[in-house]
Amino acid sequence: SAKGDGKARSQQFHAQMDIDYHYRQRLKSDLRDAVRENALTLAFQPLLDLKTRKVVTCEALARWSHPELGMIPPSTFIPLAEEMGLISDITAWVLQRATLQCTQWPDNVCVAVNISARDFRVSNLNQLVDGALASSGLAPSRLEIEVTETAVIEEREIAQRLLTGFFKRGIAIALDDFGTGYSSLSYLNTLPLTKLKIDRSFVSDIAHNARSLRLLANVARLGRDLDLTVVAEGVETEEQLNTMLEHTDVQQVQGYYFSRPVAESEIGALIGSLNGNVQPIASTRRRG
Ligand code: C2E
Ligand code: MG
Ligand code: MG
Numbered sequence: 001s002a003k004g005d006g007k008a009r010s011q012q013f014h015a016q017m018d019i020d021y022h023y024r025q026r027l028k029s030d031l032r033d034a035v036r037e038n039a040l041t042l043a044f045q046p047l048l049d050l051k052t053r054k055v056v057t058c059e060a061l062a063r064w065s066h067p068e069l070g071m072i073p074p075s076t077f078i079p080l081a082e083e084m085g086l087i088s089d090i091t092a093w094v095l096q097r098a099t100l101q102c103t104q105w106p107d108n109v110c111v112a113v114n115i116s117a118r119d120f121r122v123s124n125l126n127q128l129v130d131g132a133l134a135s136s137g138l139a140p141s142r143l144e145i146e147v148t149e150t151a152v153i154e155e156r157e158i159a160q161r162l163l164t165g166f167f168k169r170g171i172a173i174a175l176d177d178f179g180t181g182y183s184s185l186s187y188l189n190t191l192p193l194t195k196l197k198i199d200r201s202f203v204s205d206i207a208h209n210a211r212s213l214r215l216l217a218n219v220a221r222l223g224r225d226l227d228l229t230v231v232a233e234g235v236e237t238e239e240q241l242n243t244m245l246e247h248t249d250v251q252q253v254q255g256y257y258f259s260r261p262v263a264e265s266e267i268g269a270l271i272g273s274l275n276g277n278v279q280p281i282a283s284t285r286r287r288g
């Protein structure tokens, strides 16, 4: 009967909720251990300049490989870390590690670090950023902070104050996942931004859908009119790349077409090969 079905569904639903609850509790406790034991790792994904095709920035992306459950995506563990008050530990670690790694790259390659909403409230972000720059010796102009619309809206006042401070010190500020949040354009115009990262949902369709392409082109134009560097996320195919080159003002691109995020141990070589410096020693000799 319909009633019986409903009851079965409800039991199933509650059983699922139990599993979800226990799974989350386990993840939380294991995440606490992982952070304490320094078991998170970093992946890096390059952003390339569309004209020169050279790597301009590498974005640091946190990774958690659980000993039994395998890779847990950041979309799962970052919100847990926020709930648990662990996010500042993670942010501090990412900042330290990413800035240090960047000192190993060519001088014209920057590093980008993601900051979450909760960081504005609970972390002493100023101190974390200062500490990372001081201990790595990285120039502030080589650091980019990525924030989402949602994060800056949730923490309007603190975000405004902190970002203005970073901006004044020459740190780049990127608005991440642009177009997916609910912020008003007039509010965004009050933020000290240097870069707009257009969300990958604006890119996926452009090679086959004229309206999608016009939308991306106009969002990119908007960013350029506000004097921001415009980045497109999620470029996966050559078709998307060519369409973008021909019809939009997008300046930088990031996506699987160029490279997936790679392990820390591989990023140096990846920058070298993408920038065509596979044999740096030979080219030094030729010059000298
Ligand atoms: P995000 O900052 O927008 O990072 C880009 C995400 O898009 C990454 O996912 C990357 O692997 C993925 N991506 C890049 N190119 C492509 C593509 O061509 N196609 C598709 N389908 N995806 C692509 P990931 O590493 O899973 O990270 C997801 C989100 O988790 C990030 O989105 C960021 O919001 C957050 N996150 C990652 N690491 C950190 C961190 O250290 N701190 C904080 N607060 N958030 C982080
Ligand atoms: Mg990002
Ligand atoms: Mg993004």
Ligand code: MG
Binding pocket: 176, 177, 199, 200, 233
């Ligand atoms: Mg995104």
